[in-house]
Amino acid sequence: MLLFGTIVNVLTIIAGSLVGVFFHSKLPQRFTSIIFQAIGLFTLYIGITMTMKTGELLILIFSIIIGSVLGEWAQLDKYIERFGNWVKRKIKSKNDTFSEGMITAFLLFCMGSMTILGAFDEGTSGNSDLLVAKSVMDGFSSLALASALGIGVLFSIFPLLLFQGGLTLLAWWLGNLMPTEVINELTATGGLMLVGLGISIMEIKKIKVLNMLPSLLIAVVLAYIFL
Numbered sequence: 321m322l323l324f325g326t327i328v329n330v331l332t333i334i335a336g337s338l339v340g341v342f343f344h345s346k347l348p349q350r351f352t353s354i355i356f357q358a359i360g361l362f363t364l365y366i367g368i369t370m371t372m373k374t375g376e377l378l379i380l381i382f383s384i385i386i387g388s389v390l391g392e393w394a395q396l397d398k399y400i401e402r403f404g405n406w407v408k409r410k411i412k413s414k415n416d417t418f419s420e421g422m423i424t425a426f427l428l429f430c431m432g433s434m435t436i437l438g439a440f441d442e443g444t445s446g447n448s449d450l451l452v453a454k455s456v457m458d459g460f461s462s463l464a465l466a467s468a469l470g471i472g473v474l475f476s477i478f479p480l481l482l483f484q485g486g487l488t489l490l491a492w493w494l495g496n497l498m499p500t501e502v503i504n505e506l507t508a509t510g511g512l513m514l515v516g517l518g519i520s521i522m523e524i525k526k527i528k529v530l531n532m533l534p535s536l537l538i539a540v541v542l543a544y545i546f547l
Contacts, residue, residue: 322443333473333474364514366432370402381540388528404475422464425469435454502540512535
């Protein structure tokens with residue numbers, strides 16, 4: 321079944337988020353802070369591991385620079401934050417970290433190599449095993465995130481559906497046309513973005529990771545040209 325892995329992923333995030341929201345109102349601030357630090361460290365580790373997959377450092381550098389400039393010019397972060405605030409108003413949530421929770425969860429759930437590789441595996445061969453394994457991890461991650469940031473984490477399922485589901489459909493349409501080298505550069509660029517997200521989560525420095533999203537497309541284009 322096409323998109324089976326993404327559907328399972330959505331269900332585990334919903335379940336994890338609901339459990340996390342239950343604990344959110346009961347956790348003292350000191351526990352929330354340590355959860356943030358733990359998630360930040362985990363995100364840094366995953367990001368650095370993914371970044372090592374690059375086969376050409378210049379592609380990674382130019383992808384992140386060109387993509388970031390394009391994203392900043394388009395002000396992607398403002399559009400997505402407006403969407404988060406619109407959803408918050410619609411459901412009449414009083415959670416101050418609603419948009420932050422939705423955006424942070426979306427980036428964490430969608431920038432990993434398992435998202436890219438799993439979506440392409442399901443789209444080209446119909447095998448959902450990688451996305452199902454990712455779903456279990458995302459379920460626990462959403463629990464931790466929602467316990468710190470609240471109900472906004474649950475609503476990350478909508479951009480996840482568009483991104484991960486879109487990748488699966490794209491892979492189904494393209495078949496096996498994307499070489500491993502291109503997927504590696506795409507993964508490495510996503511990993512570098514996760515490093516930025518980890519730094520932001522730990523409040524070391526606020527980095528506009530959302531504005532770096534075009535870097536993923538630039539990485540694919542550059543990889544096709546130079547590899």
